Amino acid sequence: MQTVKIGTTTLPAVGIGTWHIGDDPVKRPAEVQAIRSAIDHGARVIDTAEMYGMGRTEEVVKEAIEDYMRDQLYIIDKVLPENASHHLLERSLDQSLRRVGTDYFDLYLLHWRGTVPLAETVTELERMVAKGKIRSWGVSNFDVADLEELWRLPAGQHCVANEDLYNLDERGIEFDLLPLMKKHALPLIAYSPLAQADTISGRLSSDPLLQELATNHQVSIYQIMLAWTLRHGGVLTIPKAGNPTHAIANVEAGDISFTPDELDALAKHFPKPTSKQPLATI
């Protein structure tokens, strides 16, 4: 399994996404099992948020992880922008901690930028680190200008990761954002790495090159898509799987490596942008 360093922690590079987990009560047992199967096969990182199901997803995470040692896991949670203020952040964090059933998060992200000044949010995040409620903090849906603004703040350099949309359909961040993050050794957390099961463009699951690579590696095209997000290092990829078989396949995709020829073929077939793109989000 490939690894990624976030802050001072080295982690398996395939994590567990949780958006929409818990939405359908009928699916809940399989979803709990999917999270457990991913952990049992080597995943350590769980990505969740107060936004997901308005807290319901965090409660499913709690159920899934109750039999695991807390320090075996690396839990990422996110605060909504409207709660990222002096008055509300700690309350939001406490509620998330209670729903997940833990007394700290390894990483706490500002989910996206809102109207609360960044300096106020960073001050609160730093205060939560000092209180031991979070081990580190980061951001999500930040573009180049957002990171530059962040880094100008006194504690802005303490940010340990930026979580953005990244998959074969959405390579916009490769033009300027990813190079900037590489320069600052800031890892990317790649969200929707499977293009939401190819529901964005709909062109990936029937793509002949992806099918050929999947056949050659004896894996699925989704595993190829996932491995592609990890090809240059410095990336944690967080597929969501409510199906335990998918969850295991995703962890196993962390072992796939491509030859230079395969990477060339993918780069030609899915070209990266040659100009600045607006930051894509979901």
Ligand SMILES: NC(=O)c1ccc[n+]([C@@H]2O[C@H](COP(=O)([O-])OP(=O)(O)OC[C@H]3O[C@@H](n4cnc5c(N)ncnc54)[C@H](OP(=O)(O)O)[C@@H]3O)[C@@H](O)[C@H]2O)c1
């Ligand atoms: N920070 C942000 O703003 C933000 C935004 C979006 C997402 N995220 C995070 O990123 C995570 C992943 O993104 P996402 O949930 O949008 O989409 P995604 O991971 O790209 O795709 C999830 C879909 O792919 C399917 N799938 C998973 N593994 C598969 C496999 N091996 N083979 C075939 N299909 C497979 C899932 O089906 P089953 O469920 O049936 O297995 C589900 O329909 C989220 O869950 C969330 O934690 C963060």
